[in-house]
Amino acid sequence: xxxxxxxxxxxxxxxxxxxxxxxxxxxxxxxxxxxxxxxxxxxxxxxxxxxxxxxxxxxxxxxxxxxxxxxxxxxxxxxxxxxxxxxxxxxxxxxxxxxxxxxxxxxxxxxxxxxxxxxxxxxxxxxxxxxxxxxxxxxxxxxxxxxxxxxxxxxxxxxxxxxxxxxxxxxxxxxxxxxxxxxxxxxxxxxxxxxxxxxxxxxxxxxxxxxxxxxxxxxxxxxxxxxxxxxxxxxxxxxxxxxxxxxxxxxxxxxxxxxxxxxxxxxxxxxxxxxxxxxxxxxxxxxxxxxxxxxxxxxxxxxxxxxxxxxxxxxxxxxxxxxxxxxxxxxxxxxxxxxxxxxxxxxxxxxxxxxxxxxxxxxxxxxxxxxxxxxxxxxxxxxxx
Numbered sequence: 011x012x013x014x015x016x017x018x019x020x021x022x023x024x025x026x027x028x029x030x031x032x033x034x035x036x037x038x039x040x041x042x043x044x045x046x047x048x049x050x051x052x053x054x055x056x057x058x059x060x061x062x063x064x065x066x067x068x069x070x071x072x073x074x075x076x077x078x079x080x081x082x083x084x085x086x087x088x089x090x091x092x093x094x095x096x097x098x099x100x101x102x103x104x105x106x107x108x109x110x111x112x113x114x115x116x117x118x119x120x121x122x123x124x125x126x127x128x129x130x131x132x133x134x135x136x137x138x139x140x141x142x143x144x145x146x147x148x149x150x151x152x153x154x155x156x157x158x159x160x161x162x163x164x165x166x167x168x169x170x171x172x173x174x175x176x177x178x179x180x181x182x183x184x185x186x187x188x189x190x191x192x193x194x195x196x197x198x199x200x201x202x203x204x205x206x207x208x209x210x211x212x213x214x215x216x217x218x219x220x221x222x223x224x225x226x227x228x229x230x231x232x233x234x235x236x237x238x239x240x241x242x243x244x245x246x247x248x249x250x251x252x253x254x255x256x257x258x259x260x261x262x263x264x265x266x267x268x269x270x271x272x273x274x275x276x277x278x279x280x281x282x283x284x285x286x287x288x289x290x291x292x293x294x295x296x297x298x299x300x301x302x303x304x305x306x307x308x309x310x311x312x313x314x315x316x317x318x319x320x321x322x323x324x325x326x327x328x329x330x331x332x333x334x335x336x337x338x339x340x341x342x343x344x345x346x347x348x349x350x351x352x353x354x355x356x357x358x359x360x361x362x363x364x365x366x367x368x369x370x371x372x373x374x375x376x377x378x379x380x381x382x383x384x385x386x387x388x389x390x391x392x393x394x395x
Contacts, residue, residue: 015309017079024080028087031060037091043218044094044363049174050218053095058129062088062099064107066319071111072124078253078315082260086311089264090271093367094218096264100257101170102126106133106179109195109250113238122177122197134175135254136166136198136224137247144380146181147190147244151226153182160196160231162204166224168211168374173220176200180226181243193243197235204229215366252324254375255332259311262332262339262371266304269339269346269364273297276350287349296349300342307335326388333381336371343368 017025035056043050057063065081067073076084081103089096110123126133142149151164162182169178177199183192198205208223238246274297277288287293314331317324346361347354354361372378 015312017083021077021080021083024076025083025087028060028062028084029090031056032087032091036088036095040092040094041360041363043092045217045357047212047217049220050092050095050098051174053092054098054129054132054174057088057095057099063102063129064123064127065103067103067107067111067123067127071119072127073107078256078318079312080315082256082263082311082315085257085260086264086267086308089261090268091264093261093265093364094216096261097170097216097219097258098132098174100254100261101135102129102133104253104257105135105250106177108253109179109237109246110197112249113195113242113246117234118197118237126177131176132171132174134169134171134178134224135250136169136178136180138166138168140165140167144377146247147193148186149181149183149193150186151180151182152186153184153194153196153231155184155233158233160194160233160236162196162198162226162229162231164226165208166226167208168221169224170219170221170374172207172222172224173210175220178205178224179237180224180231181247182226184240188241190244191241193247194240195237195243195246196231197237198226198229198231202229202231214369215363216370248325249323251375252328253318255328255381256311256314256318256324258371258375259307259314259328259331259335262335262368263304263307263311265364265368265371266300266307266335266339266342269342269361269368270297270300270304272359272361272364273300273346273349276353293349296345300345303338304342307331307338310334325384329376329381329384329388332375333378333385337378339368339371 061074064073065076069075085096107127125131139149153160153162180196180198185192204227206225208225211221277293280287310331314327317327343365347365353359
């Protein structure tokens with residue numbers, strides 16, 4: 011079945027309802043959450059009430075049962091209003107609930123997937139370490155089996171939702187010498203012996219997403235909480251990151267659209283040389299480039315969402331969407347500050363926050379450099395779009 015970029019009626023209804031909710035509820039709070047760095051618990055609860063916490067999870071497992079294009083639309087609209095809330099939702103949906111749905115057994119789905127998909131609990135994803143980021147096969151967090159328990163030791167960093175999560179999907183290695191073949195995935199509860207939340211990360215943007223270190227000090231994890239088999243963790247992580255990259259593409263899309271929104275509003279009202287600056291060709295060209303690139307990013311993101319539901323793997327589509335959307339987002343945020351001039355540098359104006367929020371989209375869930383490697387690998391295999 012070929013990709014059709016048009017939205018059906020249900021998808022349009024989701025777009026309209028989430029947009030109205032995000033603009034009326036989330037957007038007025040975004041600047042204050044950005045300043046306070048407080049985890050937006052009320053936003054989370056309101057999003058759960060909108061069925062946004064487990065969008066593509068089937069209803070029998072506590073989710074909303076939507077398709078992945080609807081998920082992209084929702085994350086875009088939420089991120090257009092509050093990018094921190096957007097990534098909180100993205101992590102719970104794609105990096106926690108997603109792998110549980112595909113790789114979890116019935117007991118794990120009952121105990122963990124359903125409450126997290128309903129928004130009763132928050133999930134987090136623990137892959138990156140101080141010495142292992144893009145090269146995730148080099149992680150050093152260790153796992154040793156002792157009877158019916160695995161004992162985990164190591165430190166994870168940049169854990170989105172780390173402040174608020176009840177359950178963490180942790181990747182550890184049975185033997186570092188095995189590289190990717192030794193990596194295994196575990197469901198680790200906050201209350202497990204040996205689990206400790208580390209220091210909070212003080213970030214440039216996306217300030218209230220609750221990012222922290224996670225420290226595992228002889229952390230005891232029941233063998234029943236292993237996700238998949240021993241040594242299958244790397245495969246689980248790579249499949250999961252396809253979905254995560256689609257979520258970040260959608261987040262970048264929302265930030266970029268917000269940058270365009272603010273630029274249009276400001277340029278129509280700000281006057282220079284006796285007329286609104288929107289009538290100046292220099293400004294019009296910026297707006298034209300922003301609008302064109304954002305629309306291109308939207309189509310790539312929708313296609314990636316479609317591919318997630320209709321193909322066994324969507325690494326190519328996910329990486330293309332994430333690469334282009336994040337870089338278009340950064341360009342849009344940069345130009346939005348430029349359109350605003352000196353006011354764009356003042357934190358009372360929304361574009362200052364958007365510029366800070368945009369920067370991370372080129373880094374997490376795989377840097378732009380990693381996305382280019384993935385895309386090149388796929389097209390060299392003859393899997394080009």
